[in-house]
Structures are given as C-alpha cells and as structure tokens.
Amino acid sequence: MNLFATLNEVLNSDVLSRIAAYVDEPTEKTNKAVNGLVYTIIGGLMKRTTTEIGVNQLFNHIQKGRYEGTLTDNLATTLRDPNQTNTLITQGDEVISHLLPAMKSSIGSMISSYAGIRNSSAISLLGLTSTIVLNVLGKQVKSQKLDADGLASTLFAEREAFVNAVPDELMPRLIEKVGLHQIVNGVATPARRSAVESPGRSVASTSGSSVRSTATVTRPSVSYDPVDDSDSDNGALTKWGVGALLAVALAVGGYFVYQNTINHSGVAQDSSDLATVTGDTIQADTVTRSLAVPVEPKPQTATAAPTAVSTAAPVSTTGLSGNLSQLMTPYLGNAMLPKGRVFPLTGVAFIPGSLSLTAGSQATINELATLLKSYPQLQIQLVGYANDAQAGVTNKSLSFKRVNQIKQQLMASGISFVRIDAIGRGTGVAKNDTSRIPKPTMRKINVKVVAK
Incomplete structure (x- = not known):
C-alpha cells in the first residue's frame, strides 16, 4: 500500500476545507501547508528510524497511543467538533516533541x-497532521501485523516515492531543516533492534507476511554465591598482581598527561578559520559539519623561521595536473594553512535552465574526485548558485539539484558521502537584503574545504 496515496485519500477536499476553517486560513494555502507537513513528518520519521532507539520510540508511540486508523475512517466528522480537533492537535504536539525533539519551531517556521x-x-497544522500520519501508519501496523522492525522497513520502502513527490520548492528547505541528506541520497537504512530473549526461547521477527530466520539465544547461568579465597595462595597472588598492574597503569597515564601538557603549552590559536580564494565565505551548517569532522592540529608558535613544513602525505598524486589541482594541491599539502578556504569550480558549467553538464565539465569533476582520493582526510562542501531557472523551478532548487548531481558522481567514483556536503544558495542575493546596494546574481559552483 502506497503511503502517500493513502494519505491523499484521507486528506480529501472535505477534510482540508474543515482544517482550513479551523485555522482560519485560505483553503489553497492550507492544502499546500498540510502537504508540505506530510512530507516533513514522513521524512523526519525515516531519519528517526535510522537508530534503534528511534525505531522503538515510533513503534511504542503507535502502540500506546492506540493509533489504529479508526480516526481516518471518520476524519471529516471528527473535525466538525473544534474540541475534538484541538485534542488531535495536542496529541500530535506530544508526538513531535518525542519523535522529532527540538524541531517543532523550525518546522513551523519553514511551513x-x-x-x-x-x-x-503552521504549528497547529503540524500537530494535527502528525496525528493523522500516525493513524495511517498504525492502520498498516495492525492490518499487516508489523513489529517495530517491520514498521521501519515499510516506512523506508517509501523513500523513492518520497523523493519524487516532494516539490522542488520544498526539497532544499526540507533537507536543510530536518537533515535528510542521507535519506535523499539513498545511503541511510532503517536500524535493526538487537533482541535478547529468555533461555532457550526462539527469537523471530515478523515483517508483514515475511518471517526472518530464527535463532536460539541461551543465556549462560550466572552464580552469585560468594567465593572465599582468603586462604588460597593463588587468590592472594592474583590480588597482589592486579594491584601492581593498576599502579603501573596509573603511573604511565600520569606520565603521558604530563608530556601532553608540556607539548601543547605553546600551541597558538588560529587567527582565522576561514580564508577564501574568491572572497566568497559561506556558512557550513549541514551534513559534513554535523558529523564528526576531525579537528585539525594547530601549529605551534615558532621562535625562528621553520626550515621544513610538516605535511600529511597524500596516498597518490597521479593525475593531479589540471587547473583545480594547481590551486588546491599547494594548499592541501601545507598543514600550516587553516581549513575553510573556498575554490571555484570554474571548469564545471550547466546548460542554461537544465541539469545537463556542458562539454569539458566532467574532466573537472574527475579531477576533484582524484583530489579526494589523494587526500583521504579531505572533506568538502559544494556550494551552488543559479540565476537561470525556468518556469516552475526556483533558482534555489536548481542550484541544489546541480551540486547534488556532482555529489552523486563523486560518490559513484568511490568517495564516501560523509566527506561531501552539497547546498544550493539560489541567486546568492538574500530576499531580506535592504541595503539597496546592487548585487549581481551568480551562476557558479564553489568548493569549500571543511577538513584537510
């Protein structure tokens, strides 16, 4: 059963008109907001079920909240009563607070x-839509007799439909606000719970009509009877041996702490974390920064001019002969230079209004892939700008799709998605810019070095 098709049936014109009347908003805008919230909630739940805790929480909320789908059978009737509608909103608020913590305000602002x-x-619609979505999911759990793992798998089966259904105008905002980079790129998977059962009991998990293979888990018997070894020579020797080892470990640990303090007492802080080639500095606030980015060693204060620079040796520099390599290689090979520099991908261009690369662009993309392979610690952020969007597509959406296409090519060449971030900035001119200073819109792609 297609989740989005079911939700479209539930959220029919009669239901949407009643929802619009309750929040006192135009029906057309309410319809757009509810549809956007459906995508937001489902995307957020997909992300939540990438962890074992998230899988359990979603399943438990559906079970304890008795979300069995009965609400969706008489939704239009229920919404006639403002008190019942308010109750549904309150239930949804609680769900969002637990399943998507600290995201209610940002989602409301986005919608x-x-x-x-x-x-x-938007906040009221978020609570109401959350309750409706959980009732639809709960109906699937009940009808297909799904367990927690089965629910997560069923939810992830909608990933492709989700990516295709989200409007171009909403997708960049949704990815940035909810953090759906891994979901959209198809690299995230639902977590599997680790089951521990009683002795000799067979562990079996049912997902829909399919049953995974069973395994028997037997717990070893544990004795809690006290053992008196005070009269045993072996016991006494063991105690003395453990004590001696502990003393040695403490001494060694103290020595290393002392040495580390001496070695790092003269470390100077970097004067700046950002330096650019083109003068463009862009804030990194998405997947690469949110993951565990290794901290770059800081240079020690020198009393005299250094005679040599310590650099991390690349794996290979074969094929690094293009313009991009000529710009980036000296910078990447010098550990004294701080991270954060921005380089233009001047060799990459798209046919106006499209996602089709121009002739010669592939060579620069391949060159970037070679650089990433040559410097295994390198992490980058692709920042795209566009000013040539055609009717029906925004410049921000077009810029995001273009940099994401480059990211996909880099991943296809063997680069981990963790090392590549991709964001679209549209024209590069903020809507709330009141400076009245003319600013040319941009059509380009930059590479920012996040870690080196």
Whole structure:
C-alpha cells in the first residue's frame, strides 16, 4: 500500500476545507501547508528510524497511543467538533516533541514561509497532521501485523516515492531543516533492534507476511554465591598482581598527561578559520559539519623561521595536473594553512535552465574526485548558485539539484558521502537584503574545504 496515496485519500477536499476553517486560513494555502507537513513528518520519521532507539520510540508511540486508523475512517466528522480537533492537535504536539525533539519551531517556521500562512497556524497544522500520519501508519501496523522492525522497513520502502513527490520548492528547505541528506541520497537504512530473549526461547521477527530466520539465544547461568579465597595462595597472588598492574597503569597515564601538557603549552590559536580564494565565505551548517569532522592540529608558535613544513602525505598524486589541482594541491599539502578556504569550480558549467553538464565539465569533476582520493582526510562542501531557472523551478532548487548531481558522481567514483556536503544558495542575493546596494546574481559552483 502506497503511503502517500493513502494519505491523499484521507486528506480529501472535505477534510482540508474543515482544517482550513479551523485555522482560519485560505483553503489553497492550507492544502499546500498540510502537504508540505506530510512530507516533513514522513521524512523526519525515516531519519528517526535510522537508530534503534528511534525505531522503538515510533513503534511504542503507535502502540500506546492506540493509533489504529479508526480516526481516518471518520476524519471529516471528527473535525466538525473544534474540541475534538484541538485534542488531535495536542496529541500530535506530544508526538513531535518525542519523535522529532527540538524541531517543532523550525518546522513551523519553514511551513509558514513555504505556504504563506501564519506561524501559529503552521504549528497547529503540524500537530494535527502528525496525528493523522500516525493513524495511517498504525492502520498498516495492525492490518499487516508489523513489529517495530517491520514498521521501519515499510516506512523506508517509501523513500523513492518520497523523493519524487516532494516539490522542488520544498526539497532544499526540507533537507536543510530536518537533515535528510542521507535519506535523499539513498545511503541511510532503517536500524535493526538487537533482541535478547529468555533461555532457550526462539527469537523471530515478523515483517508483514515475511518471517526472518530464527535463532536460539541461551543465556549462560550466572552464580552469585560468594567465593572465599582468603586462604588460597593463588587468590592472594592474583590480588597482589592486579594491584601492581593498576599502579603501573596509573603511573604511565600520569606520565603521558604530563608530556601532553608540556607539548601543547605553546600551541597558538588560529587567527582565522576561514580564508577564501574568491572572497566568497559561506556558512557550513549541514551534513559534513554535523558529523564528526576531525579537528585539525594547530601549529605551534615558532621562535625562528621553520626550515621544513610538516605535511600529511597524500596516498597518490597521479593525475593531479589540471587547473583545480594547481590551486588546491599547494594548499592541501601545507598543514600550516587553516581549513575553510573556498575554490571555484570554474571548469564545471550547466546548460542554461537544465541539469545537463556542458562539454569539458566532467574532466573537472574527475579531477576533484582524484583530489579526494589523494587526500583521504579531505572533506568538502559544494556550494551552488543559479540565476537561470525556468518556469516552475526556483533558482534555489536548481542550484541544489546541480551540486547534488556532482555529489552523486563523486560518490559513484568511490568517495564516501560523509566527506561531501552539497547546498544550493539560489541567486546568492538574500530576499531580506535592504541595503539597496546592487548585487549581481551568480551562476557558479564553489568548493569549500571543511577538513584537510
């Protein structure tokens, strides 16, 4: 059963008109907001079920909240009563607070801007839509007799439909606000719970009609009877031996702490974390920064001019002969230079209004892939700009799709997605810019070095 098709049936015109009347917003804008929230909630739940805790929490909320789908059978009737509608909103607020913690305000702000409604209306619709989505999922759990793992798998089966269904205008915002980079790129998978059962009991998990193979888990018997070894020579020797080893370990640990303090007492802080080639500095606030980026060693204060620079030796520099390599290789090979520098991908261009690369662009992409392979610690952020979007597509959406296409090619060449971030900045001119200073819109792609 297609989850989005089911939700479209549930959220029919009669239901949407009643929801619009409750929040006192135009029906067209309410429809756009509810659809955006459906994608947001499902995407957020997909991300949540990439962890074992998230899988359990989602399943437990559906079970304890008795989300069995009965609400969706009489939703239009239920929404006639403002008190019942308010109850559904309150239930959804609680769900969001537990399943997508600390995200209610940011989601409400995103949907308010996306659909052109009041922020208070967006928050109310978030709670109501969350309750409806959980009832639809709960109905699937009940009808297909799904366990927690089966629910997570069923949810992830909608990933392709989700990517295709999200409007171009919403997708970049959704990825940035909810953190769906791994979901959209198809690299995330649902977590599997680790089951521990009683002695001799067979562990079996059912997902829909399919049953995974069973395994028997037997716990070893544990004795809690006290053992008196005070009269045993072996016991006494063991105690003395453990004590001696502990003393040695403490001494060694103290020595290393002392040495580390001496070695790092003269470390100077970097004067700046950002330096650019083109003068463009862009804030890194998405997947590469959110993951565990290794901290770059800071240079020690020198009393005299250094005679040699310590650099991390690349694996291989074969094929690094293009313009991009000529710019980046000296910088990447010098550990004294701070991370954060921005380089233009001048060799990469797209046919106006499309996602088709121009002739010669592939060579620069291949060159970038070679650099990433040559410097295994290198992590980058691709930042795209566009000013040539055609009707029906925004410049921000077009810029994101273009850099994401480059990211996909780099991943296909063997580069881990963790090392590549991709964001679209549209024209590069902020809508709330009141400086009245003319700023040319941009059509380009930059590479920012996040870690080296």
